[in-house]
Amino acid sequence: MQPYHFTTIPSQCFLGEGPLWIAELGCFFWVDIEKGNLHRYHLNSETLEVRHFPHRLAVVLEGQNAKLILGLDRKLVRYDWETQDIEELCEVEEDLGLNRFNDGKVDPQGRIWIGTLSTLFTEGAGSLYRIGADLKPLTKLNNLTISNGMAWTVDQRTFYFIDTPTKKIQEFAFDPETGAIEFRRIAVEISEGLGFPDGMCLDREGMLWVAHYAGSGVYRWDPNTGQLLDKIELQVPHVTSCCFGGENLDMMLITTAQENLTSDDLKKYPQSGDVFLVNVEVGGFESNPAMI
Numbered sequence: 001m002q003p004y005h006f007t008t009i010p011s012q013c014f015l016g017e018g019p020l021w022i023a024e025l026g027c028f029f030w031v032d033i034e035k036g037n038l039h040r041y042h043l044n045s046e047t048l049e050v051r052h053f054p055h056r057l058a059v060v061l062e063g064q065n066a067k068l069i070l071g072l073d074r075k076l077v078r079y080d081w082e083t084q085d086i087e088e089l090c091e092v093e094e095d096l097g098l099n100r101f102n103d104g105k106v107d108p109q110g111r112i113w114i115g116t117l118s119t120l121f122t123e124g125a126g127s128l129y130r131i132g133a134d135l136k137p138l139t140k141l142n143n144l145t146i147s148n149g150m151a152w153t154v155d156q157r158t159f160y161f162i163d164t165p166t167k168k169i170q171e172f173a174f175d176p177e178t179g180a181i182e183f184r185r186i187a188v189e190i191s192e193g194l195g196f197p198d199g200m201c202l203d204r205e206g207m208l209w210v211a212h213y214a215g216s217g218v219y220r221w222d223p224n225t226g227q228l229l230d231k232i233e234l235q236v237p238h239v240t241s242c243c244f245g246g247e248n249l250d251m252m253l254i255t256t257a258q259e260n261l262t263s264d265d266l267k268k269y270p271q272s273g274d275v276f277l278v279n280v281e282v283g284g285f286e287s288n289p290a291m292i
Helices: 263-268
Strands: 006-009 016-022 027-032 037-042 047-052 057-062 068-072 075-079 086-091 099-106 112-118 126-131 138-144 147-152 158-163 168-174 181-189 196-202 208-213 217-221 228-233 239-245 251-256 275-279
Touching: 016 057, 016 099, 016 196, 016 239, 027 057, 027 239, 027 251, 037 057, 057 099, 068 099, 099 147, 112 138, 112 147, 126 147, 147 196, 147 208, 158 181, 158 196, 168 196, 181 208, 208 251, 217 239
Parallel strands: 196 239
Antiparallel strands: 006 275, 016 027, 016 251, 027 037, 037 047, 057 068, 068 075, 075 086, 099 112, 112 126, 126 138, 147 158, 158 168, 168 181, 196 208, 208 217, 208 239, 217 228, 239 251, 251 275
């Protein structure tokens, strides 16, 4: 396990999540779900801007025509950073007032995959949806508790998915044309003492980098063997997600959280809620832009 060197971006998120790199803008984005804050960090100028929404803001994705796609509570909206215009696109689970969106990603064809959970973390209350150009959410998985990290292999034939409390990374066969998924196997089982798998991304060698909530780091797993290969150790307990970015896609932005920490914990781990930039030798991929 090699030592890593960090750049800290002080953002003090209560629940930092959903990191995203948009190369055209030279910016990283991430959300603070509970505070409803959207962060934009311009890498070259090191400028941080924050926009607030009176909602739980779970997801930021790249849309068409320089727009962003946001998950606000249970609604998907299109957002223009420059004009601050918001256009509602669709909604899920309108009858489930305690539910909200959680992690979301865009597949290689531009379809949005986005999950839900109950704010009471009720077992089995969440689902995973696929949303295409028709803006009609299609249920892909249900009976989930904390729908979380997602990744697709380069050949677009495999989809990885995390339902956090299971402490497992599931592998599905993926049909790129239809978007159909079929459970194949458990790729990784997280052993005791390493926390819970949260957000994740795939590197150029096909390995999975997984943020471990209550695990103080981002762990590199081999999904072919289930072996742990590396760890980026952080001085905060709750690490929530990660993505690759930067000019060569060899910088990783890592989000963290303050939730479920006592005042004593926060004194011990004062950087909880901040965001960290780390150079990673292997590098990864750009996120896919949504088709909408």
